[in-house]
Amino acid sequence: MKRLLKISSVTAALATFALVGPGCNKVKDFGDTNVNPGATSTPVTSALLTNVEAGIGDYAVSIQPGQYAQYFSETQYPGTSLYTAPILSFSGLYSGDLYDLQNIINQNTDPATKGIVGSAGTNANQIAVARILKAYIFWTITDRWGDIPYSEALKGIANKLPKYDTQKAIYEDLIKELKEANAQFDNTGTKFAGDVLMNVSSSTATSVWSAKWKKFANSLRMLIALRTSKIYPGATEWAATEFKSALNDAAGYISANNENIVVGYVGTNYPNPFYSNYVVSARVDNAESKVVTDFLSNNNDPRLASYGTTPNGFPYGLDRANAVLITSGIAYILKGPGTAATDPVNLLTAAVVTFARAEAAERGWTPEVAAALYVQGITLSFAQYGYTATQAANYVAQTNILYGTGNLEKIGTQRWLATYPDGTQAWAEWRRTGFPVLTPAPYATNPGKQIPRRYIYGTDEYSLNGTNAKAAAARMSSGDVQDSKVWWDK
Secondary structure (H helix, E strand, C coil): CHHHCCCCCHHHHHHHHHHHCCCCCCCHHHHHHHCCCCCCCCCCHHHHHHHHHHHHHHHHCCHHHHHHCCCEEECCCCCHHHCCCCCCCCHHHHHHHHHHHHHHHHHHHCCCCHHHHHHHCCHHHHHHHHHHHHHHHHHHHHHHHCCEECCCCCCHHHCCCCCEECHHHHHHHHHHHHHHHHHHCCCCCCCCCCCCCCCCCCCCCHHHHHHHHHHHHHHHHHHHHHCCCCCCCCCCCHHHHHHHHHHCCCCCCCCCHHHCEEECCCCCCCCCHHHHHHHHCCCCCEEEEHHHHHHHHHCCCCCHHHHECCCCCECCCCCHHHHCCCCCCCCCECCHHHCCCCCCEEEECHHHHHHHHHHHHHCCCCCCCHHHHHHHHHHHHHHHCCCCHHHHHHHHCCCCCCCCCCHHHHHHHHHHHHHCCCHHHHHHHHHHHCCCCCCCCCCCCCCCCCCCCCCCCCHHHHHHCHHHHHHHHHCCCCCCCCCCCCHHHC
8 A cells, every 4th residue: 555655756757767777666675686696687577576466465455545435434634535635646656566567578578688587487478467467557547547658658768758548548458458468378388487476386387377367367358348338338339349258258257266366465575555554554544434334234244244343334534523533443444453464465356257247247248147146246255255155145135135126236336345445446436337325525625525536647747747747637528636537437
């Protein structure tokens, strides 16, 4: 979470690249392992990948969008949950994770270096993994801001003032990248040695390893396509066509909990982000929202015991005067101060993918049975937290949960619950579907008093890449404000 809050200008970052050249600049514990021991300037691509993957769980537990999705409440210093304009820029992600991934691609493509870095795995396998992770990260960035630097980004001094691509163009290219990455894997070559995301051993066959990556990519394709359902609602339009293409791909998709994409943390050097906040920083500024706990308890949902430290969520959207009056019984997120440094974080689960399939079926995009997938999604989410199929069946049998009427709302609400605590995805899905129905913070301070629809561009973008930032802002109906909607949200 910290890395998403400590970010600077993309153009400043590009200027830095021109001065210091490529390399891993986020995790100092690597020391000299990001430098080739043969004294060349070629980085060790396995170290770059490990560094990216070790922190990628931050995207799945980002606090600010989680507050917009009403997963979390601020307990002491309300601001974000009252919708104050965020002073954030996306560029630190470019100079960090995205630049490292682009560096992997460049080193494995350049004839002068591809032989050297090939010791970490087949060039094709390294490039394919980097492309999939780049697509995932760019997806989370564009969904927060809208139009962003994309096609001209990550080129160093070759283009210090990248244009802002339209989100439509970005979405189309993300799908292309994921398709091509899947086709690029060398199933008989060597695995990417720096990969710690897929949780395989050194003895795992390359074909098994690449199969896990392909399922991840196909699952992302389905979710990305479905996110454009407002723009392309029809069963023969782009969204449905791309969704079905991924669904029917021979490589498959994530459909069981043992296929979930889980970020495992090793402890001190790479700790769980909630551990960093609750334990290392000793901060308890955020708690599980009463919006979540009320929905769970009102529907006899056993996940109530797993989503926070107590059944009593913190009221959402209070100002400081009222928030500080609550001093006990606070439900901290997941394990709260009891979080271990090595506790894993879910990046993408079978339950979430199954709910996406249920919605696509309900919309008539696929011939799958929506009702069965809805139940399957709930069962998978329950099992993920250790609850039984019988408990899931009893839950589904309740009138408020039973499939049959208001199905899109029920699917959307259950996906919101299953996505917890991934605020980035939950906020995006709420903007797309309107489910669950959320009431804005009672003490909202933004002009419209409504839940924000996007992040605004950072001030440094205007000062350092002003022409392109202004052009992007001019494309939005209401300008660069929180109430403007991104392309797929119209």
